Amino acid sequence: MSLTFEDRVQLVEERISKACERSGRSREDVQVIAVTKYVSLDTAKTALSHGFRHLGENRWQDAQEKWEAISGETANGIDEQPIWHFIGSLQSNKVKDVIGKFTYMHSLDRLSLAEAMDKRASQLGIVVPCFIQVNVSGEGTKQGLAPNELKGFVEQLASFKSISPIGLMTMAPYEAEPEQTRPVFKALRELRDVIQSSSAHGKTITHLSMGMSNDFDVAIEEGATWIRLGTILVGKEEE
Numbered sequence: 001m002s003l004t005f006e007d008r009v010q011l012v013e014e015r016i017s018k019a020c021e022r023s024g025r026s027r028e029d030v031q032v033i034a035v036t037k038y039v040s041l042d043t044a045k046t047a048l049s050h051g052f053r054h055l056g057e058n059r060w061q062d063a064q065e066k067w068e069a070i071s072g073e074t075a076n077g078i079d080e081q082p083i084w085h086f087i088g089s090l091q092s093n094k095v096k097d098v099i100g101k102f103t104y105m106h107s108l109d110r111l112s113l114a115e116a117m118d119k120r121a122s123q124l125g126i127v128v129p130c131f132i133q134v135n136v137s138g139e140g141t142k143q144g145l146a147p148n149e150l151k152g153f154v155e156q157l158a159s160f161k162s163i164s165p166i167g168l169m170t171m172a173p174y175e176a177e178p179e180q181t182r183p184v185f186k187a188l189r190e191l192r193d194v195i196q197s198s199s200a201h202g203k204t205i206t207h208l209s210m211g212m213s214n215d216f217d218v219a220i221e222e223g224a225t226w227i228r229l230g231t232i233l234v235g236k237e238e239e
């Protein structure tokens with residue numbers, strides 16, 4: 001049995017609405033990023049034509065073909081342009097590939113990266129909205145700042161004029177029982193609340209990028225404003 005794109009959209013939408021209802025939130029406060037990293041250009045176009053304007057990719061090598069076909073100079077026939085989100089970890093020397101092409105950066109996790117991003121954005125004359133990635137769970141394999149490093153980092157970011165921190169991002173460890181991820185999402189929300197009220201430069205940090213295919217219902221209940229959905233929404237195509 002394989003689901004059509006419409007089926008998947010409907011299932012996901014129902015779950016988002018229910019999670020919003022359960023937590024007394026409004027559906028408009030949760031935005032969906034369709035993560036196209038596992039799928040072809042055609043599938044990315046299908047998502048776009050179904051109204052998913054926010055597309056996420058985690059490696060420039062994988063994104064390049066899609067980006068160029070949809071948003072590059074040779075692209076044509078795409079009426080509604082997507083808004084690209086870079087969600088993967090990024091080496092500083094790759095910054096030049098993605099700044100200017102991706103509107104949002106979700107994986108800001110160190111000063112050297114902030115410096116490289118700021119420099120490139122400044123050359124292009126743009127200000128890049130960024131999410132600061134936090135490793136809430138402390139899992140060794142996850143990128144991100146430790147929670148206790150966040151405040152100092154936010155203060156340091158204030159000197160960069162071409163990047164603008166707008167929120168926090170995290171990845172929960174995979175759990176067979178998604179409810180187990182709740183403490184991670186709750187902790188990110190609490191960190192956001194603390195940084196907003198305690199840091200002179202934390203006022204703009206309002207968003208929470210959290211929740212993936214396996215755990216987005218719980219993330220919404222805990223306050224996610226952006227959820228990043230790959231497999232469950234656009235599927236996963238084998239190479």
Ligand SMILES: *Cc1c(COP(=O)(O)O)cnc(C)c1O
Nearest residue numbers: 035058087212213228229230231
């Ligand atoms: C791949 C990826 C996703 C989407 O993963 P799914 O489990 O397929 O929904 C979300 N966020 C990040 C950072 C990713 O790398």
